[in-house]
Amino acid sequence: MADPSGTTHQAARLELDQRVARELRDRLPLVAGRTVSAITAEVPSYSGTLTGQMRDKIENAVQIALGTFLQLLERAQGTDPSTPLVPALEAAYALGSGEARSGRSVDALLAAYRVGARVSWREMAAATVAIGLPAATVAEFAELMFAYIDELSAASVAGHADELASVGRARRRNLERLTEQLLAGEPEDVLLRSAQRADWPIPKTLTVALLPQAKLRGALALLDEHTLESSEDLPAGEPGEEKAVLLVPDMHGDRRRQLARVLHGRRAVLGPARPWARACSSYRRVLRTADLDIVQPADGEPLDTDRHLAELLLSADMEALADLRARVLQPLAALPAATAERLTETLRSWLLHQGRRDDIAADLFVHPQTVRYRMGQLRQLYGERLSDPRSLLDLTVALALPVGVGTAT
Structure with a gap:
């Protein structure tokens, strides 16, 4: 939040007598009304939103803010000059937070402050000239007023940023929680509630x-x-x-x-x-x-x-696959390892290519006669199992993965 010392220290250079302060304060309702009208007309984000009770509330807030400024200039004897500014800055901070929750951007908020500062000064300047304040005093009055509004706008921007950061952190936590629940397979009603809390559109x-x-x-x-x-x-x-x-x-x-x-x-x-x-x-x-x-x-x-x-x-049940492979390859168990491996490769290719000798030869990079010779060996070892549908299914499943995948551990 802005440091209240800047404006109050400058205000020490300029004091308004009771008559001038009273006349300016009497004009505050008119100034506030014109300020809010200008904001709604010139800042699209506020068009149509500041009506009824909301308009009354904002006009009252503008009156309080400008009244606080006049109070700073009056500086009653024995009073800490920063005291009136602290609640004004707190109110501006709360305003920024509220605007963030309402979905309005910080650009819209700053635009409202710019319009408000211009209109407020135009009205207050007309009053000070009519009252007869010297030109030098009016100039210093303007400097202090714009410095004061700068502090209020800085407090509002801080409130807006802090609110967005807080909302962002909360949303990130909610999204993280939703992600965990989705990956864990939580029930749909739980997921729906989490998606709503995270403001996440359901695909x-x-x-x-x-x-x-x-x-x-x-x-x-x-x-x-x-x-x-x-x-x-x-x-x-x-x-x-x-x-x-x-x-x-x-x-x-x-x-x-x-x-x-x-x-x-x-x-x-x-x-x-x-x-x-x-x-x-x-x-x-x-x-x-x-x-x-x-x-x-x-x-x-x-x-x-x-x-x-x-x-x-x-691979759903690796042990079952390993057991099946061991069983269907049992006729090759007594052969030398290199021979068993060549015949296993040939049997897998024979199943894959549905017995087409030339395709098997191309797959294995061997001569078709080599395929014929190896298949003769396999038929001697397996007999009628190479024509039995159930045995062929077991062989196809067992040999579908390369040797080594599916081995029991």
Whole structure:
């Protein structure tokens, strides 16, 4: 809040006698009315708002402020000259806070002060000239009055800024709480209440993305302003690399490509779009994909979980997958390791290409006759199981992931 000593010390140089002060004070209701009329006419943010009881309240506040100024100039003997100014500055500070809560900008507030200062001085100057004050006294009166209004406006600006800072901190806390609840999968009624407290517009969907903390700011600058973020309790990436999570509103359908472009080159893992209250589903999928240690695309595109659904499905129970793999590969267990590995690769390719020998040969970079020879070995080892639908299903599932993924730990 402004220091009240400046105006009061200057006021010591100028004292009004009781007659002049009384005549000026009698004009305060007229001055206040004209001041408020000018503010509503010239400052768009106040147009149509200062009516009825609100207008009466503001006119009264203007009268009190100008009356305080006159009281400073009168300076009753034995009274601390700063005493009248302190409540005026407190009232101006409260006015600034109230304007911030009402949604009016500090620019609108300062514009109102400028208009008010001009009109108030015009009216007060006319009065001082009519009373017959010397020109030098009128000039000093003007200097003091504008200094006084500057102090009031500074106090109001401080109140406006402090209110916005307080509201901003509270909103950030509410947004952080909402983000935690979304990721934890809280019930929808809980999420709705938190969204209302945070003044967060509810989207249709949320898409979760996981990316290095160092890449977060750049991505946020390109995304919807209502994107939520979190970096607490997240798994670490590469050594020394912190991770962050984004919850991006309404990036479903064709807009998913736009999100992929924003995340290009940021080593992100991109989850599926989900109804906003089920964002935890997208979050869990992102974490599971990150756990699989799938290599990031070399072209800088984000790692899209929608393209790795089979790996995610098969990794749901890693021990079961390892047990299944051990069982279906049991016919190869007695072979040398190198031979077993070659036959396993051939069997996987045979399943993938539905027995097309040339495609298998191209996949394995071998001659078609080599494929024929290896498949002869496999048929001897597996017998009728290579034509049994259930056995083929087990083989397909067990060999869908490369060897080493899905091993029990």
